[in-house]
Amino acid sequence: MNIVELDQLRYRWQGQSKDILHIPELNIAQGEHVFLRGESGSGKTTLLNLLAGILTPSDGHIRLLEHDFHHASSMKRDRFRADHMGVIFQQFNLLPYLSATENVTLPCHFSARRRDKSGDTEQSAIQLLDHLQLDESLRNSMVTSLSVGQQQRVAVARALIGQPEIIIADEPTSALDTGTRDRFIELLFSKAEAQKSTIIFVSHDPHIAEHFPRVIELSEINKAL
Numbered sequence: 131m132n133i134v135e136l137d138q139l140r141y142r143w144q145g146q147s148k149d150i151l152h153i154p155e156l157n158i159a160q161g162e163h164v165f166l167r168g169e170s171g172s173g174k175t176t177l178l179n180l181l182a183g184i185l186t187p188s189d190g191h192i193r194l195l196e197h198d199f200h201h202a203s204s205m206k207r208d209r210f211r212a213d214h215m216g217v218i219f220q221q222f223n224l225l226p227y228l229s230a231t232e233n234v235t236l237p238c239h240f241s242a243r244r245r246d247k248s249g250d251t252e253q254s255a256i257q258l259l260d261h262l263q264l265d266e267s268l269r270n271s272m273v274t275s276l277s278v279g280q281q282q283r284v285a286v287a288r289a290l291i292g293q294p295e296i297i298i299a300d301e302p303t304s305a306l307d308t309g310t311r312d313r314f315i316e317l318l319f320s321k322a323e324a325q326k327s328t329i330i331f332v333s334h335d336p337h338i339a340e341h342f343p344r345v346i347e348l349s350e351i352n353k354a355l
């Protein structure tokens with residue numbers, strides 16, 4: 131099954147005279163690990179935001195899990211994202227006044243589906259943080275007291291909880307040293323494989339691309355430029 135299908139997708143920022151994206155076709159199958167590469171300013175984050183339903187296409191279709199979002203309301207898109215997507219942004223977007231574990235369980239408060247799939251949400255959060263090698267003593271720490279690498283593990287555990295079908299990651303490794311970065315990718319892959327999640331990963335780092343079975347060059351699929 132295709133998890134993502136784009137058909138004649140176009141996106142133009144308001145006030146601009148031309149499209150930043152025109153992707154005639156793109157299919158991503160369930161369980162694929164895809165690395166999206168492209169020059170700075172080429173539209174990678176814009177594409178991720180379209181996939182996440184944060185932006186809506188100027189034209190064309192986005193189908194996710196065989197749902198068409200052509201006329202979907204922002205509420206429906208938000209609901210879909212909460213139920214089916216784990217998103218890791220560059221700045222992690224963790225809530226500073228919550229502990230590591232509380233940040234991880236957050237998606238389960240917004241999605242009954244993910245709550246049901248995770249079972250005991252706190253146990254599930256602890257298990258994920260353990261697998262991502264966050265020291266036990268840090269589970270109840272406020273995320274502001276964690277290092278960038280530790281915050282990143284929290285962000286990844288939060289994206290994975292409740293087994294969402296799609297994981298979207300935008301430059302999540304930019305603040306990491308090489309060893310931590312490679313371990314991070316291994317952990318992300320092994321967890322995503324265990325729960326059959328599809329990964330769509332954006333980075334500038336060419337070393338990370340080597341870990342991915344499928345690399346998409348945005349300039350090759352984007353006919354807008």
Ligand SMILES: Nc1ncnc2c1ncn2[C@@H]1O[C@H](COP(=O)(O)OP(=O)(O)OP(=O)(O)O)[C@@H](O)[C@H]1O
Pocket residue numbers: 143144150168169170171172173174175176177
């Ligand atoms: N909110 C916005 N309003 C108008 N134009 C925008 C907005 N956000 C991004 N753009 C423009 O869209 C283009 C693509 O930006 P985008 O952030 O998607 O690129 P990117 O490939 O992710 O870049 P980078 O690798 O530097 O993060 C850029 O020319 C940018 O100026």
